[in-house]
Amino acid sequence: MSYSAAVAGASGYAGGEVLRLLASHPDVHVKTVTAHSQAGQRLDQVQPHLHSLASMPLHPTTPEVLSGHDVVVLALPHGASAPVAQALATSDPDVLVLDIGADHRLESARAWTDFYGTEHAGVWPYGLPELPGRRVGLSDARRVAVPGCYPTASLLALVPGYSAGLLEPEDVVIVAASGVSGAGRAAKAHLLGAETMGAMSPYGVGGSHRHIPEIEQGLGWAAGRHVQVSFTPTLAPMPRGILATATARLTPGTDATSVRAAWEAAYGEEPFVHLLPEGRWPSTGAVIGSNHVQVQVAVDERAGRVVACCAIDNLTKGTAGAAVQSMNIALGLEETTGLEQEGLAP
Ligand SMILES: NC(=O)C1=CN([C@@H]2O[C@H](COP(=O)(O)OP(=O)(O)OC[C@H]3O[C@@H](n4cnc5c(N)ncnc54)[C@H](OP(=O)(O)O)[C@@H]3O)[C@@H](O)[C@H]2O)C=CC1
């Protein structure tokens, strides 16, 4: 069976990555692409690397244009997807909608308003199938909230320890470095070319980053109680990739053997998440361009803490790959379909 797809926000980084993956997907063909300020152009004027889709016209992003497809991917700024999704709920109730933005990720309306400052649009099944119990919730789903990029890396680093009851729920510290494509294509003051090359600096410091409630939500699901997180993002001079380093206090009696066993049990059967052999540490260089994830964990006995690292490509497993993986599950396809690319090196 062949499914038709529309990709909204096709002129952006996330939409472009969705198209790169769908261009070689055997069961889904891209029928419609939309943009906002760049509507009216040909796709290759804004995404010159997408050769097989080059002549597609970029339509305006309206519910009418997006109607009539089997799958709609919304790669739009926060706040822009909820009204489109509401219109599709009336016109196309059975369409599979994957929201790459944040509008439908948070259960807590209060957390949404605190960090995004607008009205909460509601919550959809969360598209990180590697979290306990989430894969089954995605099968037959018609709506999927694709996780944020930093939450993906942070949760894949730490969730096994919370699921196994090995980590304390307070005093979790996560520092993550992201490539500059994480900020999107639109120019931003802290992202002017020369300033990002050859330098690293933090931003969103002091508990203000909007991914904090999403990370706490995912860790809380695994722990069965609230988990308090200090999260600091940093900008790294690379186009793609996230390396998250997370530390948390061990519960009394937890040793390195039980930590290793918990992470092995969580990821032993996962097609995309690779717990590295002991002594090897994740590198963004090993996952760029692919949906694969590298994870490593160690115990810092002096500090009584676990140290877990996770590397992803922010645009693939951190966005578009997660959307395609969730789409495959929701459509009943093999989960890895269209996501077989190895990493790109050097
Ligand atoms: N970049 C990343 O690594 C990740 C991004 N995301 C999320 O994906 C979404 C898209 O991000 P990204 O691709 O990086 O951003 P970009 O700035 O690269 O692209 C934004 C896209 O949205 C369109 N757009 C802008 N304003 C509006 C509007 N008011 N209504 C409809 N469409 C609009 C743009 O169209 P045009 O160019 O024609 O103006 C463009 O296609 C965001 O929610 C982002 O947070 C999630 C995880 C990771």
Ligand SMILES: CC(=O)N[C@@H](CCC(=O)OP(=O)(O)O)C(=O)O
């Ligand atoms: C480097 C950089 O600026 N990164 C972005 C993350 C963007 C992102 O992808 O956010 P969502 O997943 O919630 O859409 C930021 O910190 O805002």
